[in-house]
Amino acid sequence: MDEEPIKKVKFSEKFSLKIRKTMIVSKLMTCLMVLVFIAIFIGLNMWIQTLDLPAIDVTANKVYTLSDASKEALKSIDQETKIYVFGIDEKDSVVELIKQYCAANEKITYEMLSKETNLAKVQEFELEDGYSIVVVESGESKKIIDASSQFHSYDYNTMAEIDITEQTLTNSILGLSTTNKPKIYFLTGHGEFGIAEQEGQTQAELGVLSTYLRNEAFEIASINLTTAGTVPEDCDVLAIVSPTSDFLENETQAVINYINKGGNLFLTQDVVRLKQDLQLPNLQKILDLYGVSFEKGYAIEIDENSAASNYPYIFRPQISSSNSITSDIGSDSYMLLAYAEKLKFAPSETLQALKVTYEELLGTTDTALFITNLSANAKEAAQTSETGKCTIAALVTKTISEAESEAIESKLVISGTGTFCADYVISEISTQYPLSYIGSNKDFAINSIATLASKDTGLKIRKDIAGTSYVFSASESQNRIVLAVIFSVPIIIILIGIVIWKQRKKRK
Numbered sequence: 001m002d003e004e005p006i007k008k009v010k011f012s013e014k015f016s017l018k019i020r021k022t023m024i025v026s027k028l029m030t031c032l033m034v035l036v037f038i039a040i041f042i043g044l045n046m047w048i049q050t051l052d053l054p055a056i057d058v059t060a061n062k063v064y065t066l067s068d069a070s071k072e073a074l075k076s077i078d079q080e081t082k083i084y085v086f087g088i089d090e091k092d093s094v095v096e097l098i099k100q101y102c103a104a105n106e107k108i109t110y111e112m113l114s115k116e117t118n119l120a121k122v123q124e125f126e127l128e129d130g131y132s133i134v135v136v137e138s139g140e141s142k143k144i145i146d147a148s149s150q151f152h153s154y155d156y157n158t159m160a161e162i163d164i165t166e167q168t169l170t171n172s173i174l175g176l177s178t179t180n181k182p183k184i185y186f187l188t189g190h191g192e193f194g195i196a197e198q199e200g201q202t203q204a205e206l207g208v209l210s211t212y213l214r215n216e217a218f219e220i221a222s223i224n225l226t227t228a229g230t231v232p233e234d235c236d237v238l239a240i241v242s243p244t245s246d247f248l249e250n251e252t253q254a255v256i257n258y259i260n261k262g263g264n265l266f267l268t269q270d271v272v273r274l275k276q277d278l279q280l281p282n283l284q285k286i287l288d289l290y291g292v293s294f295e296k297g298y299a300i301e302i303d304e305n306s307a308a309s310n311y312p313y314i315f316r317p318q319i320s321s322s323n324s325i326t327s328d329i330g331s332d333s334y335m336l337l338a339y340a341e342k343l344k345f346a347p348s349e350t351l352q353a354l355k356v357t358y359e360e361l362l363g364t365t366d367t368a369l370f371i372t373n374l375s376a377n378a379k380e381a382a383q384t385s386e387t388g389k390c391t392i393a394a395l396v397t398k399t400i401s402e403a404e405s406e407a408i409e410s411k412l413v414i415s416g417t418g419t420f421c422a423d424y425v426i427s428e429i430s431t432q433y434p435l436s437y438i439g440s441n442k443d444f445a446i447n448s449i450a451t452l453a454s455k456d457t458g459l460k461i462r463k464d465i466a467g468t469s470y471v472f473s474a475s476e477s478q479n480r481i482v483l484a485v486i487f488s489v490p491i492i493i494i495l496i497g498i499v500i501w502k503q504r505k506k507r508k
C-alpha cells in the first residue's frame with residue numbers, strides 16, 4: 001500500500017500555530033502582544049502625522065487645486081519670486097495653494113511672515129496685527145494683496161460667490177516678472193489730478209490709483225509739456241486727468257504729434273472743477289481729432305435702482321459687458337459716479353472721415369436727466385433738463401495709417417468724470433473711503449490704462465464656490481472624534497478576540 005504523500009505546511013500556518021502555542025496560552029503573553037500591536041499602531045499614526053501630505057481637494061471644480069493654465073504660465077518665470085504670508089494660518093487653503101505654486105516652479109518660494117521671524121520685512125511692508133496680507137516680491141518690484149478682500153468676488157448675474165485667489169496670485173506673479181513695464185505719463189501744469197511720485201506718498205489726488213498701478217507692474221511718472229516740449233518716446237499712455245485750465249499752443253501740438261504717431265490717451269474732465277464760463281479751445285483741438293467733446297452739465301438718475309438714495313447726482317452707471325475693460329466689472333461688481341458729464345460725438349459721416357469708431361463703456365439709463373443750468377437750484381435745473389440716455393465714458397479708436405506693412409491706430413479712453421478714481425471722500429457715500437476705493441472705480445481706470453498700453457491683464461481663473469465642499473481638513477473637535485474611532489475600534493476588536501478565546505478555552 002502506497003504511503004500518503006507528506007503535506008507541506010505553509011510558513012503562515014507554522015507562524016500562526018507558534019503564536020497560539022507560545023503566546024495565547026499565556027495571559028501575560030497575550031497582554032504583551034496586544035500592547036505591542038497598539039504601540040505599532042500608535043507609532044504608525046504619529047509617523048504619518050509628521051509627513052507633509054497634500055490636502056485633498058474634494059470640490060467639484062477644484063477650487064483649491066492649481067489649474068493647468070497657471071502651471072503652464074508659471075513655466076515662463078525665470079527670476080526669483082518670494083511670496084510672503086502675514087496674518088494667515090499656515091493650514092489655511094490659501095497657503096496650501098501657495099505651496100502648489102512653489103512645487104510648480106522652483107524659482108517661487110514662500111515664507112510665513114511675522115514680527116518674530118522677520119521684523120524688517122513686516123516694517124518694510126507696513127504690516128500691522130489684524131491684517132491678512134500676501135506680498136509677492138520679485139527683484140525690486142512687489143505687489144501687496146489684501147487677502148480679506150482681493151481673493152473673492154461676487155457674480156451679480158448668477159448671484160454666486162467667486163473665488164479668484166488663483167487668478168490674483170498667478171497674475172501678480174506674472175505681472176512682476178514683466179521685463180518691459182508699460183510707462184504711463186500723467187500730464188501736469190493745468191490743475192490736473194496728481195499722482196504719488198514716490199511709493200507710500202499720501203499727498204496726491206491719485207494716491208490709491210498710483211499704488212495700484214505700481215502693483216500692476218506699470219511705471220508711472222509726471223510730465224509737464226511746457227518744459228519737456230514733447231511727449232517722451234517711451235510713453236505708452238498719456239493720462240490727462242481732469243485739467244482745470246487750457247493748454248498752451250506748443251503743448252497742444254506736442255499732444256497732437258504724439259497722437260499722429262499712434263499714441264494713446266486716458267482723458268477725463270469734471271464739470272464741478274471748472275468755472276461755468278471757462279472754455280478749453282486747445283484741449284478741444286485734441287478731442288476734435290477723435291470727433292468727441294464734453295457737454296457741460298451733469299447727469300442725474302431718477303431710477304431708484306441706479307441712484308444713491310436722496311442723491312440722484314450720485315449713481316451706478318450702466319456698464320458695458322462686451323468690452324474687456326468693463327466686462328468683469330459689469331458682472332462682478334459696480335461703480336459709483338458723481339456729477340458726471342456726458343460725451344457728445346460728431347455725426348457718423350464726420351467720424352467716418354476722421355476714421356474714428358467708438359464703443360460706449362459707461363452710460364446712464366434712458367430715463368436719466370442731464371442738468372445744463374449749473375447756476376439754478378436743483379428743482380429749477382431739473383425742469384429745464386434734457387431727458388434720455390447719456391454716454392459717460394467710451395473707448396475711441398482712430399486709424400492713423402492703414403498701410404499693410406505698418407497699420408497705426410491711436411486709442412482714447414475718455415470719461416466725463418475723473419473724481420471716480422481720485423482720493424476724494426464724498427460724505428453722502430462714505431465718510432471713510434474715497435471714491436477710488438468704492439466698488440470697482442479704480443479697476444475701471446486700471447483696466448483702461450492696461451488696454452491702452454496693450455498690457456495683457458492676465459489669466460482669468462474664476463471658480464464658483466457657492467455650495468461646494470472645502471478642502472478636506474478636519475476641525476479640532478472633528479479630529480478628536482476621528483482619532484477616538486481610529487484608536488478605539490482596533491482595541492475593541494482585540495478585546496472581543498480575547499473574550500472569544502477565553503470562552504473557547506472554558507469549553508475545553
